[in-house]
Amino acid sequence: MQERYDLICVGMALVDSIIKGFDPEPISASGYRAASGSLNVGGEAVNEAMAAARLGLKTGILCTLGRDAAGELVTETLRKSGVDTGLIVYDRDHQTPVTTMFVHDDGTRQSITNSAHRYNFHPEKYQDRFLCAKALILGSLFRAPFDDADVIREVLTAAREQGMLVIADTKLPNFRFLKLEDLKDVLPLIDYITPNEDEAKYYTGRNSPEEMAEVFLDYGVRNVIVKLGSRGCYFKNRERELRLPACSIRAVDATGAGDNFVAGFASELLCGSDAEQALRFANACGAICTTAVGAGTALRDREQVLAFLEEEKKAGHTQELTNEIESDRMDTGCNGYSANEDDEAVRPHAGKG
Numbered sequence: 001m002q003e004r005y006d007l008i009c010v011g012m013a014l015v016d017s018i019i020k021g022f023d024p025e026p027i028s029a030s031g032y033r034a035a036s037g038s039l040n041v042g043g044e045a046v047n048e049a050m051a052a053a054r055l056g057l058k059t060g061i062l063c064t065l066g067r068d069a070a071g072e073l074v075t076e077t078l079r080k081s082g083v084d085t086g087l088i089v090y091d092r093d094h095q096t097p098v099t100t101m102f103v104h105d106d107g108t109r110q111s112i113t114n115s116a117h118r119y120n121f122h123p124e125k126y127q128d129r130f131l132c133a134k135a136l137i138l139g140s141l142f143r144a145p146f147d148d149a150d151v152i153r154e155v156l157t158a159a160r161e162q163g164m165l166v167i168a169d170t171k172l173p174n175f176r177f178l179k180l181e182d183l184k185d186v187l188p189l190i191d192y193i194t195p196n197e198d199e200a201k202y203y204t205g206r207n208s209p210e211e212m213a214e215v216f217l218d219y220g221v222r223n224v225i226v227k228l229g230s231r232g233c234y235f236k237n238r239e240r241e242l243r244l245p246a247c248s249i250r251a252v253d254a255t256g257a258g259d260n261f262v263a264g265f266a267s268e269l270l271c272g273s274d275a276e277q278a279l280r281f282a283n284a285c286g287a288i289c290t291t292a293v294g295a296g297t298a299l300r301d302r303e304q305v306l307a308f309l310e311e312e313k314k315a316g317h318t319q320e321l322t323n324e325i326e327s328d329r330m331d332t333g334c335n336g337y338s339a340n341e342d343d344e345a346v347r348p349h350a351g352k353g
């Protein structure tokens, strides 16, 4: 099938109603105050697609939306970020999910989902809409529609047969509870899995990033990246492990930092960078994201990220890598996409004028 896109993100699309500075002290029998309230589009696939498009990838999204105001907001916002919305499935019987999210002053979050989030669309039925790219991001594994082993199996098998790079972001479960053991035949189809620390701990039952990564590797995942929030990230495959401290910024809202991180990582790999460079770039994308409220607010384009990394360097924050072992070249796990190959097929920026 023809590669019309660099990247397709598949997953749930929704709207976040974000409430900051909630004051739990009531001002009347049923009234409360907050510092601010805003609507932001969300869902990992949406955040990842917007970030990837801004970073220069030709990006499509496969998700489902209701024919409602929230669905229109998502579509319009995706379009404005440069994401191709032509693959979206609109469903009259489906309400676009709206999440209520409380962001506290220390940056922590609480969110409330509702029954619309249970709706499970079937991406495996739309293979022509996702097999037309160099890479696929699952946003996210363990959440609808990727909380069903059969759906995951069909999508990943097709993607691998097509030779796509497969990145699986993860999330804690909300309605359906899959264990790694339920996915033992599909985990080897994943090139990169990118849980945050809580998620990795939840699914592996281990306490350190090293041990968590080891469990995923034992299940056959080729490369593991554990996102560590303000402590950066940890990478491990069978040849090498790396720990990268976070960029030094003043974080105001961590919503979507992981999604920007994953999009940045994919974007740099597809751009021809090796995995180590891609991790540095991803680290910067995650950090930049936290400097403004909302997942799709702060990150603008690739030049911004490169300038940010340059500033970090000048300021002496060199993001020193630690824990290096064995070979100095990582397995990019890209189904034949060698990160350093001088190959136009892995250099989407090259053809974008």
Ligand SMILES: Nc1ncnc2c1ncn2[C@@H]1O[C@H](COP(=O)(O)OP(=O)(O)OP(=O)(O)O)[C@@H](O)[C@H]1O
Residues within 6 Å of the ligand: 195, 196, 197, 226, 227, 228, 229, 230, 231, 232, 233, 246, 247, 248, 249, 251, 254, 255, 256, 257, 258, 259, 260, 261, 282, 283, 284, 285, 286, 287, 290
């Ligand atoms: N306070 C911070 N300072 C600097 N960088 C940060 C900070 N928080 C996050 N990051 C960067 O963003 C990456 C992803 O953040 P995090 O670990 O919160 O992912 P996540 O929990 O998957 O996020 P989300 O699910 O909200 O998108 C981190 O690995 C790090 O590189």
Ligand SMILES: [Mg+2]
Residues within 6 Å of the ligand: 169, 170, 171, 196, 258, 259
């Ligand atoms: Mg995440």
